[in-house]
Amino acid sequence: MYLCPELILYSMKTFLFLGGIGAQEIIIIALCVLLFFGGRKIPELMKGLGKGVKSFKDGIKGVEDDLKEDLK
Secondary structure (H helix, E strand, C coil): CCCCHHHHHHHHHHHCCCCCCCHHHHHHHHHHHHHHHHHHHHHHHHHHHHHHHHHHHHHHHHHHHHHHHHHC
Protein backbone atom coordinates (compact mmCIF):
# COMPACT_ATOMS: atom_id res chain seq x y z
CA MET A 1 0.00 0.00 0.00
CA TYR A 2 1.44 3.38 -1.04
CA LEU A 3 0.92 6.37 1.26
CA CYS A 4 1.08 9.74 -0.41
CA PRO A 5 3.53 12.08 1.42
CA GLU A 6 1.11 15.00 1.06
CA LEU A 7 -1.58 12.97 2.80
CA ILE A 8 0.80 12.12 5.64
CA LEU A 9 1.74 15.80 6.12
CA TYR A 10 -1.92 16.84 6.05
CA SER A 11 -2.84 14.18 8.61
CA MET A 12 -0.01 15.20 10.94
CA LYS A 13 -1.03 18.87 10.83
CA THR A 14 -4.72 18.07 11.26
CA PHE A 15 -4.46 15.63 14.15
CA LEU A 16 -1.84 17.55 16.12
CA PHE A 17 -3.82 20.80 16.19
CA LEU A 18 -6.22 21.53 19.03
CA GLY A 19 -8.98 22.95 16.88
CA GLY A 20 -12.05 22.62 19.07
CA ILE A 21 -10.78 24.24 22.29
CA GLY A 22 -12.24 27.57 23.30
CA ALA A 23 -11.60 30.30 25.86
CA GLN A 24 -13.77 28.69 28.55
CA GLU A 25 -11.91 25.40 28.28
CA ILE A 26 -8.55 27.17 28.50
CA ILE A 27 -9.67 29.01 31.65
CA ILE A 28 -10.86 25.79 33.28
CA ILE A 29 -7.60 24.03 32.42
CA ALA A 30 -5.57 26.96 33.79
CA LEU A 31 -7.54 26.91 37.06
CA CYS A 32 -7.02 23.17 37.43
CA VAL A 33 -3.28 23.55 36.84
CA LEU A 34 -3.17 26.34 39.42
CA LEU A 35 -4.98 24.17 41.96
CA PHE A 36 -2.82 21.09 41.33
CA PHE A 37 0.60 22.69 41.15
CA GLY A 38 0.31 25.99 43.03
CA GLY A 39 1.62 29.40 42.02
CA ARG A 40 5.31 28.70 42.57
CA LYS A 41 5.62 25.65 40.32
CA ILE A 42 3.76 27.06 37.33
CA PRO A 43 6.70 29.04 35.82
CA GLU A 44 8.89 25.94 35.96
CA LEU A 45 6.11 23.84 34.48
CA MET A 46 5.51 26.30 31.63
CA LYS A 47 9.24 26.54 30.88
CA GLY A 48 9.46 22.77 30.57
CA LEU A 49 6.30 22.66 28.48
CA GLY A 50 7.65 25.36 26.16
CA LYS A 51 10.90 23.46 25.65
CA GLY A 52 8.95 20.28 24.93
CA VAL A 53 6.72 21.99 22.36
CA LYS A 54 9.73 23.59 20.65
CA SER A 55 11.50 20.24 20.48
CA PHE A 56 8.36 18.60 19.10
CA LYS A 57 7.94 21.30 16.43
CA ASP A 58 11.60 20.94 15.42
CA GLY A 59 11.10 17.19 15.07
CA ILE A 60 7.98 17.64 12.92
CA LYS A 61 9.78 20.20 10.76
CA GLY A 62 12.60 17.70 10.25
CA VAL A 63 10.12 15.04 9.12
CA GLU A 64 8.43 17.51 6.77
CA ASP A 65 11.80 18.51 5.28
CA ASP A 66 12.72 14.85 4.76
CA LEU A 67 9.42 14.17 3.00
CA LYS A 68 9.82 17.25 0.80
CA GLU A 69 13.34 16.12 -0.18
CA ASP A 70 11.97 12.69 -1.09
CA LEU A 71 9.42 14.33 -3.38
CA LYS A 72 12.11 16.18 -5.36
